[in-house]
Amino acid sequence: MRKTLGLAALAATLACGGANAQQVNVKIGVLSDMSSLYSDIGGAGSVVAAKLAIADFTAKNPDVKVELISGDHQNKPDIGSQKANQWYDVDKVDMIIDTPNSGVALAVSQVTASKNKIFIVSGAAASDLTGPKCNANTIHWTYDTWMLANGTGKALVKTGGDTWFFLTADYAFGHALERDTAAAVEANGGKVVGKVRHPLNTNDFSSFLLQAQASKAKIIGLANAGGDTINAIKSGAEFGIVKGGQKFAGLLVFASDVIALGLPTAQGLTLTETWYWDMNDANRAWTKRWQAERGAAGKFPTMVQAGVYSGVTHYLKAVAALKSAADGKAVVAEMKKTPTDDPLFGKGTVRADGRKLHPAYLFEVKAPSESKYPGDIYKIRATIPAEEAFRPLKEGNCPLVSG
Amino acid sequence: MFEILGIPLTALFGQLLIGLINGSFYALLSLGLAVIFGMLNIINFSHGAQYMLGAFAAYLLLQYSGLGYWPALIVAPVLVGITGMIVERLFLQWLYKLDHLYGLLLTFGLALIVEGVARNFFGSAGLPYTVPESLQGGRNLGFMFLPNYRAWVIVASLTICIGTWFVIERTRLGAYLRAATENPTLVRAFGINVSRMITLTYGFGVALAAFAGVMAAPVYNVSPQMGSELIIVVFAVVVIGGMGSILGAIITGFGLGVIEGLTKVFVPEASNTVIFVIMAIVLLVRPAGLFGRRG
Numbered sequence: 001m002r003k004t005l006g007l008a009a010l011a012a013t014l015a016c017g018g019a020n021a022q023q024v025n026v027k028i029g030v031l032s033d034m035s036s037l038y039s040d041i042g043g044a045g046s047v048v049a050a051k052l053a054i055a056d057f058t059a060k061n062p063d064v065k066v067e068l069i070s071g072d073h074q075n076k077p078d079i080g081s082q083k084a085n086q087w088y089d090v091d092k093v094d095m096i097i098d099t100p101n102s103g104v105a106l107a108v109s110q111v112t113a114s115k116n117k118i119f120i121v122s123g124a125a126a127s128d129l130t131g132p133k134c135n136a137n138t139i140h141w142t143y144d145t146w147m148l149a150n151g152t153g154k155a156l157v158k159t160g161g162d163t164w165f166f167l168t169a170d171y172a173f174g175h176a177l178e179r180d181t182a183a184a185v186e187a188n189g190g191k192v193v194g195k196v197r198h199p200l201n202t203n204d205f206s207s208f209l210l211q212a213q214a215s216k217a218k219i220i221g222l223a224n225a226g227g228d229t230i231n232a233i234k235s236g237a238e239f240g241i242v243k244g245g246q247k248f249a250g251l252l253v254f255a256s257d258v259i260a261l262g263l264p265t266a267q268g269l270t271l272t273e274t275w276y277w278d279m280n281d282a283n284r285a286w287t288k289r290w291q292a293e294r295g296a297a298g299k300f301p302t303m304v305q306a307g308v309y310s311g312v313t314h315y316l317k318a319v320a321a322l323k324s325a326a327d328g329k330a331v332v333a334e335m336k337k338t339p340t341d342d343p344l345f346g347k348g349t350v351r352a353d354g355r356k357l358h359p360a361y362l363f364e365v366k367a368p369s370e371s372k373y374p375g376d377i378y379k380i381r382a383t384i385p386a387e388e389a390f391r392p393l394k395e396g397n398c399p400l401v402s403g
Numbered sequence: 404m405f406e407i408l409g410i411p412l413t414a415l416f417g418q419l420l421i422g423l424i425n426g427s428f429y430a431l432l433s434l435g436l437a438v439i440f441g442m443l444n445i446i447n448f449s450h451g452a453q454y455m456l457g458a459f460a461a462y463l464l465l466q467y468s469g470l471g472y473w474p475a476l477i478v479a480p481v482l483v484g485i486t487g488m489i490v491e492r493l494f495l496q497w498l499y500k501l502d503h504l505y506g507l508l509l510t511f512g513l514a515l516i517v518e519g520v521a522r523n524f525f526g527s528a529g530l531p532y533t534v535p536e537s538l539q540g541g542r543n544l545g546f547m548f549l550p551n552y553r554a555w556v557i558v559a560s561l562t563i564c565i566g567t568w569f570v571i572e573r574t575r576l577g578a579y580l581r582a583a584t585e586n587p588t589l590v591r592a593f594g595i596n597v598s599r600m601i602t603l604t605y606g607f608g609v610a611l612a613a614f615a616g617v618m619a620a621p622v623y624n625v626s627p628q629m630g631s632e633l634i635i636v637v638f639a640v641v642v643i644g645g646m647g648s649i650l651g652a653i654i655t656g657f658g659l660g661v662i663e664g665l666t667k668v669f670v671p672e673a674s675n676t677v678i679f680v681i682m683a684i685v686l687l688v689r690p691a692g693l694f695g696r697r698g
Binding site (some may be wrong): 035036037038039040041043170196197198199201202203204206207208210211213214226227230231234235238239240244256257259260261262264265296299 | 411414417418421422424425519522526527528529530531533534540541547548550552553621622623624626628629632633664667668671672674675676
């Protein structure tokens with residue numbers, strides 16, 4: 001009697017399980033710099049962007065259930081890969097997104113491939129992620145060093161800045177950005193006259209700027225980001241770099257950096273980004289939602305955070321189509337097969353080497369007199385169409401493609 | 404042109420001057436730390452956070468009450484010094500009899516809290532603060548362009564450092580203070596209010612950190628993590644100079660600034676590790692530090 005009851009109970013439970021088989025369960029992890037120099041670029045704002053994407057998607061697709069967690073990689077590759085391992089193995093995360101800091105992104109990309117999960121890089125820049133270090137589980141979403149180098153670098157050389165001195169952050173990202181920009185400068189007829197490598201998170205740039213001044217290069221290329229770029233530009237203003245006739249090229253500058261510098265110091269800076277909050281009505285509407293959710297009316301989302309929204313949206317579409325998030329390679333293949341379409345980046349594609357394609361924009365920072373409201377910091381100088389903005393597929397040396 | 408290892412001599416002079424300027428910040432900060440440790444035996448790990456509070460106070464004073472740089476140089480250290488004194492009365496006074504480690508843990512915890520709260524309200528990218536009008540521009544010295552503000556940093560720092568050293572080592576007030584740390588019971592027996600003196604001393608050390616913060620605001624990025632980036636180096640400076648020695652902190656601060664500046668020219672990638680290499684060597688050879696007198 002007891003055995004029969006037990007069997008009946010078991011059958012009933014299994015039947016209940018069967019009824020829920022339509023539901024797809026997905027777990028997403030936002031791995032970012034939550035506490036240090038890149039935390040305004042990604043950080044808590046990226047978590048908010050992911051939340052918005054999940055809310056928008058599950059409203060139209062109630063049979064997909066999404067769980068979101070977040071973590072801090074502290075800009076250390078060993079902590080980043082340890083977190084990724086723990087999330088994939090213990091916490092059953094299916095996809096990791098964001099990760100500003102190329103050193104961490106490269107490490108997490110390897111971990112992801114070995115566990116057949118998915119990694120969408122919105123925050124990091126090194127173009128190696130779709131080059132020699134590409135794999136079938138990683139997609140590079142928002143921007144990369146090649147795009148920055150050819151956007152800003154080419155534009156500046158063509159307008160007369162033909163001698164360059166590089167100030168490079170001494171790690172994977174800085175080296176990649178310096179390499180790609182030097183190549184772009186030389187391809188367009190310019191010359192690199194010197195370079196100096198500084199440790200990540202450097203407080204004081206006066207010594208390096210002195211060397212840049214001595215080189216007499218027309219352009220001082222800042223192959224760094226976040227707090228380092230801000231410090232360099234601030235010191236540059238003090239040492240009369242611009243008054244002395246040299247110009248800064250901010251190779252990677254985000255809206256959050258420009259706001260931190262203030263328009264009086266940052267005006268005239270030329271930079272390349274792939275998304276700006278004030279470009280169209282869809283972006284403005286999303287920004288208001290982001291600000292409300294973030295609880296920060298004075299902050300503006302960066303392209304990295306917009307990229308997180310876009311990446312999560314496309315990922316969830318692929319998972320819903322396949323009805324499962326388990327096989328990383330299969331989901332990535334689906335993401336490459338399907339064209340992308342979201343309110344922020346519009347229509348685009350994901351290429352065979354994992355590179356997401358969309359247009360890039362050359363911006364110039366407005367002067368204080370031109371800025372009419374808080375956040376009004378850029379004027380658009382040029383639009384680079386998607387086919388030209390990113391490195392051609394053949395030049396990448398990605399094993400997935402040449403093989 | 405005469406060259407040393409590929410660097411022209413004029414460029415080298417420029418780098419030495421830059422090193423001296425950075426050394427001024429190190430000296431100011433390590434002075435505060437040395438005062439607090441030498442007088443109170445507290446390892447003040449919240450020194451970096453207090454430096455950051457000084458810079459933030461300068462920014463907030465400008466934003467909300469229109470007080471510019473010059474008034475902020477006095478008001479900000481006083482305000483932050485008062486918060487320091489409150490911390491001392493509430494938390495630190497119970498720890499004097501215990502192992503140094505407790506003071507370290509408490510102040511470290513406070514630093515994390517202060518930094519986290521600041522990041523929550525202001526974000527990490529930083530806040531704009533410009534060089535005051537009267538100090539903008541600079542002069543061309545021939546071998547380099549020296550911004551007026553940086554020249555002011557050296558002058559102010561030297562003045563404060565020498566003044567503090569003088570007060571502590573050469574005046575009666577300083578003598579009372581030094582006596583109070585060596586033998587508080589005896590000094591109390593003479594009718595001197597020892598605990599008030601200790602509170603004021605901690606407040607003064609904190610005010611020194613905040614003063615360095617206000618000086619840094621126009622030239623360094625005013626962000627919540629500005630203190631934690633600097634404090635580790637400053638601790639290395641204090642350890643090399645000798646934990647209890649005021650003069651040691653000042654001289655080592657300037658000296659290490661110059662050495663770091665030279666490293667930035669010859670081996671720039673090593674510039675943030677050279678101070679720790681020196682610290683390791685000094686600790687092997689002279690564990691009490693170059694000027695230290697405690698064992």
